[in-house]
Amino acid sequence: MQIVLIGPPGAGKGTQSVQLAEYLHVPHLSTGEMLRDVCRRKTGVGTRACVAMQRGQLVPDALVKEILFERLKEDDCRAGCILDGFPRTVPQAASFDEWLEERKRPLSMVIELRVSREELLDRLSSRGREDDDREVVLARLDQFDELTHPLLDYYNSRGVLQVVDGLGTAEEVFARICSLVDEKK
Numbered sequence: 001m002q003i004v005l006i007g008p009p010g011a012g013k014g015t016q017s018v019q020l021a022e023y024l025h026v027p028h029l030s031t032g033e034m035l036r037d038v039c040r041r042k043t044g045v046g047t048r049a050c051v052a053m054q055r056g057q058l059v060p061d062a063l064v065k066e067i068l069f070e071r072l073k074e075d076d077c078r079a080g081c082i083l084d085g086f087p088r089t090v091p092q093a094a095s096f097d098e099w100l101e102e103r104k105r106p107l108s109m110v111i112e113l114r115v116s117r118e119e120l121l122d123r124l125s126s127r128g129r130e131d132d133d134r135e136v137v138l139a140r141l142d143q144f145d146e147l148t149h150p151l152l153d154y155y156n157s158r159g160v161l162q163v164v165d166g167l168g169t170a171e172e173v174f175a176r177i178c179s180l181v182d183e184k185k
């Protein structure tokens with residue numbers, strides 16, 4: 001199964017997608033993680049990405065697509081994967097659809113993890129990751145509303161969107177996700 005998880009920063013998308021990947025025995029692909037890795041290695045291409053990431057901005061599409069599409073070609077992704085952090089914009093989703101169509105790999109489901117803005121601000125201010133100071137947190141939330149939120153309409157109109165309430169413990173949220181996925185299996 002090929003599943004995309006979408007949720008604002010702090011919604012628990014990372015935790016849930018790791019668990020879902022284990023549950024379905026498919027790789028967990030996080031573009032944020034891949035980009036942080038590129039940054040750590042400080043290659044020429046990473047420098048631009050790092051500056052954007054530190055400001056809470058999106059990294060240019062071309063770079064993200066290049067990294068992700070290369071990874072998707074690997075054998076372990078044949079049976080499916082869980083995508084965490086990609087696509088993040090409508091143009092990214094459109095390129096991804098094209099990429100999947102060319103390879104006859106259908107998108108099984110898109111899961112939206114829904115959490116209110118107040119709850120997110122509470123969670124994010126106590127998380128303390130390097131790029132999590134308040135300004136950056138707000139920039140990332142605004143960028144989600146502006147660029148990523150329209151993706152939900154995009155996938156809804158294609159009939160693949162499922163909404164999951166992201167409030168509660170990680171276990172409670174995971175149980176909601178599993179029941180959706182089990183129905184589809």
Ligand code: AMP
Nearest residue numbers: 031032033053057058059064085086088
């Ligand atoms: P994440 O770990 O998903 O929260 O991503 C961390 C950061 O990586 C984001 O704030 C962006 O700067 C960058 N990033 C991750 N995925 C994408 C993407 N699909 N498009 C553009 N930038 C991305």
